[in-house]
Amino acid sequence: MRNAVSALEGSRIREVANEGLGREGVLKFWFGESDEVTPAFIREAAIASLHEGETFYAHNLGLPELRAALATYTARLHPTQAGQGLPDRLAVTSGGVNGLMLACQAVLDAGDEVVAVTPVWPNLVAQPLIMGAQVRRVPLRPGVDGAWGLDLAELLAAITPRTRLLVVNAPNNPSGWTLSADEQRAILAHCRQTGTWILADEVYERLYYAPTANGCAPSFLDHAKADDRLIVTHSFSKSFLMTGWRLGWLVMPPGLTDAMGKLIEFNTSCAPVFVQRAALQALARADEVTPALVAHLKTCRDTLVPALQALPGIEVATPLGGMYAFLRIHGQDDCLDVAKRLVREAGLGLAPGSAFGPEAAGWLRWCFASRDTGRLLEGVDRLKRWLR
Numbered sequence: 001m002r003n004a005v006s007a008l009e010g011s012r013i014r015e016v017a018n019e020g021l022g023r024e025g026v027l028k029f030w031f032g033e034s035d036e037v038t039p040a041f042i043r044e045a046a047i048a049s050l051h052e053g054e055t056f057y058a059h060n061l062g063l064p065e066l067r068a069a070l071a072t073y074t075a076r077l078h079p080t081q082a083g084q085g086l087p088d089r090l091a092v093t094s095g096g097v098n099g100l101m102l103a104c105q106a107v108l109d110a111g112d113e114v115v116a117v118t119p120v121w122p123n124l125v126a127q128p129l130i131m132g133a134q135v136r137r138v139p140l141r142p143g144v145d146g147a148w149g150l151d152l153a154e155l156l157a158a159i160t161p162r163t164r165l166l167v168v169n170a171p172n173n174p175s176g177w178t179l180s181a182d183e184q185r186a187i188l189a190h191c192r193q194t195g196t197w198i199l200a201d202e203v204y205e206r207l208y209y210a211p212t213a214n215g216c217a218p219s220f221l222d223h224a225k226a227d228d229r230l231i232v233t234h235s236f237s238k239s240f241l242m243t244g245w246r247l248g249w250l251v252m253p254p255g256l257t258d259a260m261g262k263l264i265e266f267n268t269s270c271a272p273v274f275v276q277r278a279a280l281q282a283l284a285r286a287d288e289v290t291p292a293l294v295a296h297l298k299t300c301r302d303t304l305v306p307a308l309q310a311l312p313g314i315e316v317a318t319p320l321g322g323m324y325a326f327l328r329i330h331g332q333d334d335c336l337d338v339a340k341r342l343v344r345e346a347g348l349g350l351a352p353g354s355a356f357g358p359e360a361a362g363w364l365r366w367c368f369a370s371r372d373t374g375r376l377l378e379g380v381d382r383l384k385r386w387l388r
């Protein structure tokens with residue numbers, strides 16, 4: 001086995017989830033997905049496609065009609081991208097995670113230096129490591145209010161001409177931190193000078209709770225030119241309740257598209273056609289699905305976070321984006337142990353912050369994407385009793 005592979009750490013979230021196996025009544029907030037089923041019309045589109053016999057291999061880069069629909073969708077959300085050759089700069093991927101891996105395969109050689117803003121969803125660090133790259137973490141830091149922030153000067157100083165790739169996820173899983181448009185512009189300008197690629201994970205762009213004209217978090221696509229060294233990862237998982245479908249897409253510079261097609265051939269060959277047909281329907285009715293979902297998630301956030309803030313000894317900020325509350329219990333620094341004990345002793349399933357980076361050891365991530373806000377309050381109640 002390659003050293004880079006044997007050095008990979010197992011998932012600490014799984015470690016906590018395993019603690020809950022066979023235990024009745026555990027409230028599971030540990031994974032990053034809603035407990036809501038995909039809307040029926042999307043499921044029906046997949047079934048119709050299967051009935052039509054669409055069971056064959058298809059285009060590496062995705063169905064032309066889906067790439068066209070994604071181009072329209074992208075240009076609508078990020079008007080500066082209109083007229084910048086979009087369908088040809090898009091690839092349909094088998095989920096956001098596959099898109100991230102493809103991006104790493106496209107730009108990284110063994111030994112390359114990668115700068116990653118952390119804490120972050122562990123795959124974003126593991127994938128460059130699998131490629132044999134060296135990852136340097138630039139940590140976000142929690143402020144007095146529990147909200148995490150970036151030291152922009154520190155990040156820019158870390159990115160030098162030796163840095164092949166910057167990996168950044170905002171809105172951020174787990175901390176809810178978001179990048180401002182000014183920070184994105186500064187990062188983009190700096191990376192143009194150093195020749196560094198940016199891999200921007202924007203799978204949570206639609207799950208944004210501050211009012212904006214396009215309903216999205218600030219995006220690198222709002223400032224980028226087509227041929228910038230920028231790859232943006234998107235996914236149907238979070239904004240269309242389609243985690244199990246494994247479908248996402250990449251926006252990239254035109255010079256990368258052919259290579260991406262080849263890489264897709266060698267990874268998965270293509271995304272399943274019936275899943276892409278379902279995605280076409282999802283996009284066609286995006287204005288129905290996503291805003292309703294975001295309104296509900298905002299209710300979830302506004303139910304959970306104040307209830308947590310009311311508990312003594314809990315530090316937690318109101319996240320602007322994503323679907324996680326990131327909290328710290330004073331005096332409890334071993335979050336993996338705390339997370340396991342919460343499962344065993346309180347029937348409450350949270351993810352340990354250390355899964356997302358050493359700077360988040362001591363924190364716990366609570367996914368608030370729950371159909372029933374009563375479950376969130378029941379969870380807070382269990383935490384309260386456990387703290388006593």
Ligand code: PLP
Nearest residue numbers: 032095096097121173203235237
């Ligand atoms: N990026 C981030 C930051 C995530 O949190 C996730 C999933 O939790 C993904 C990417 C991948 O999502 P998917 O592969 O389901 O599209």
